[in-house]
Amino acid sequence: MERDDDPPENSPAGEDDKQLPEAFEAAEGTYPPDSGVPTITCSRCDREWELSYELDELQVGNRALEQFAMDHNHHTGHYPDGVTPWTAACRQCPAGESFLAERPARRFAKTHARHTTHTVDLQQPESDETETIQPPSE
């Protein structure tokens, strides 16, 4: 069984890994420049963000970028620079959703087709290719 919600396993083990509340407070808003906090830009918003909130508050680790992109789309209706989602869109009803990975996008398309007998278009990121998911025939 594959799971999506496993915690990231790339943290080094050891005493240094313990994140004390004091460290959080000290780091708040003033990351040292060598902290390696990733940044992300959005040309539509004309802004740049550090992903420190995602890393510290949400504890999403190496999925910080993905979390930011999903949140950004949720609140603004578009994705930040460099993030291109998979899009599943039903041809027969308003159902549709964007995903940052193929597996959930494909799953959405297939289950929608299966339950509604609608035909769903699955658009790959950075490609003009659209895959058509047909409902299973009897």
Ligand SMILES: [Zn+2]
């Ligand atoms: Zn934006």
Ligand SMILES: [Zn+2]
């Ligand atoms: Zn539909």
